[in-house]
Amino acid sequence: MVELKKLKKSNKEYFYLVHSYREGKNVRKKQLYLGSSIPKDIEEQKRKFIQEFYSEKFLKDIDYIKKKFNAEYRSMPKSVKEKSKENFGIKFTYNTQRIEGSTLTLKETAALLREGISPSSKPIRDAKEAEAHEKVFFEMLKYEKNLSLQIILKWHKDILSKTKKDIAGKIRNHDVGIAQSKFIPPMHIELDILLKEFFDWYAKNKKKVHPAELAASVHLKFVTIHPFGDGNGRISRLIMNFVLKDNNFPLLDIPYTKRTSYYNVLERSQINKDENIFIQWFFRRYLAEYKKYLR
Numbered sequence: 001m002v003e004l005k006k007l008k009k010s011n012k013e014y015f016y017l018v019h020s021y022r023e024g025k026n027v028r029k030k031q032l033y034l035g036s037s038i039p040k041d042i043e044e045q046k047r048k049f050i051q052e053f054y055s056e057k058f059l060k061d062i063d064y065i066k067k068k069f070n071a072e073y074r075s076m077p078k079s080v081k082e083k084s085k086e087n088f089g090i091k092f093t094y095n096t097q098r099i100e101g102s103t104l105t106l107k108e109t110a111a112l113l114r115e116g117i118s119p120s121s122k123p124i125r126d127a128k129e130a131e132a133h134e135k136v137f138f139e140m141l142k143y144e145k146n147l148s149l150q151i152i153l154k155w156h157k158d159i160l161s162k163t164k165k166d167i168a169g170k171i172r173n174h175d176v177g178i179a180q181s182k183f184i185p186p187m188h189i190e191l192d193i194l195l196k197e198f199f200d201w202y203a204k205n206k207k208k209v210h211p212a213e214l215a216a217s218v219h220l221k222f223v224t225i226h227p228f229g230d231g232n233g234r235i236s237r238l239i240m241n242f243v244l245k246d247n248n249f250p251l252l253d254i255p256y257t258k259r260t261s262y263y264n265v266l267e268r269s270q271i272n273k274d275e276n277i278f279i280q281w282f283f284r285r286y287l288a289e290y291k292k293y294l295r
Contacts, residue, residue, distance in 0.1 A: 002046045002276070004038070012036060017049045021057075021280065050276060054213060058283040061294055062212045062249075065286075068293040069250045085141070090114070091253055093134045096237050098256040102126045128162045133234065140242050147202060147218075147242060149195060156228060156235055167229040171195075176226065181263070183270040185226035194225045211247035215240045216282035217275060224270050252286055 007014045015034040020027055032049050039045055073081065094102075094109040104112070104119065104126050111117040113134050118127045136155045143151065157169025175187050186194055198221055206214060223236040241251045254262055261281070269278040287294070 002050050004042070004046075017046060019050060019053055019276075021053075054210070054279075054283070058280075058287065059210050059212065061287055062210075062283065065290045065293045066249050069290065070248060085138075086114075088251060088253065089134050089137050092137060092237075092241075092251070093130055095253055095256045096234050097126070097130050097133060099254070099259050099262070100231075100233055102130065104130060125163045129159060132159045132162060136238065140238055141245060143242070147199075147239060147246075149199060152235060152239065155238060156231055159234060160231055164230060167231075170229075171227050172229045174229070176229065178226075181267050183224075183267050185224070191225065191227050195227060198222065198225060206243075211243060211249050212283065212286060213279055214247075215243040215249075215252070216279045218243050219282070220266065220269055220275055220278045223266065250290060252282075252289060254285065258285070 002017055002019045005016045005018045007016065014036055015038055017032040017034060019030045021030070022028075030049075030053050032045075034042075034045065073084075076084070090110050090113050091106070093113065094104065094106045097104065097109075103122050108119045108122065109130055112119070112127055112130055118124070136158050139158075140155065145151070153169045153171075160168035171191055172188050176185055178185065201221070202218065205217075209217070219236045219240040222239060223232050226232045228235070237254060244251050265278050265281040269275060
């Protein structure tokens with residue numbers, strides 16, 4: 001979180017921007033001196049300050065990952081590229097579904113999606129949603145138009161139409177809560193305005209904000225709006241990867257094994273109304289996922 005701090009010295013006041021962040025077990029601080037008065041454009045100063053921090057700490061490495069990944073990908077034979085996409089689609093489908101409560105294992109998901117073998121001892125709902133999700137994932141990879149409410153509603157409908165037809169592709173008309181979370185999503189009467197603001201923000205920032213930050217923000221903002229009765233997390237992770245794909249960055253899979261830290265950081269961002277908490281977690285997760293390119 002970027003905080004405005006005041007220091008009093010010899011009866012004079014001085015102002016600083018301070019950002020505290022964790023590095024291993026240590027908490028470090030980055031500071032920016034503002035002067036003896038608070039600038040009129042303080043919000044813009046905060047934005048530039050955190051952008052400089054992101055660039056120094058994360059974004060140069062993330063850009064390097066993009067460069068190395070794409071160079072490697074271009075050199076792959078076509079069949080290897082297709083296999084790589086297939087493997088990612090299976091893993092991403094397994095993890096995003098598992099985070100939301102699916103009982104399928106990774107092996108069962110792979111057998112289902114590669115060979116059409118449905119596990120006999122697991123709910124048919126889990127198998128149907130996994131198949132639908134993988135199909136939507138590959139549709140997303142081919143989608144080249146702008147992100148819009150219409151395409152998001154279609155993706156949501158396609159994922160849930162065989163298991164939860166009553167809510168598939170529909171903005172909720174009721175209020176909801178999130179199990180085991182202190183965050184309370186917006187009331188349903190707020191959703192039209194919040195979704196309009198979301199897409200206005202996206203149109204304004206998609207060419208201004210670094211793609212990795214944009215992907216993290218899209219995920220956080222959409223899941224915070226929570227416009228659906230179910231499937232908000234899956235759609236948020238899908239459009240996160242749409243943004244990465246749209247800017248030629250390697251995609252990100254959030255593992256089921258990291259779900260606790262993922263849930264915690266989402267909740268902290270939402271409760272504290274501080275996007276930087278989730279954005280920095282996202283950057284660290286991204287760097288961990290592709291650390292081989294930084295060796």
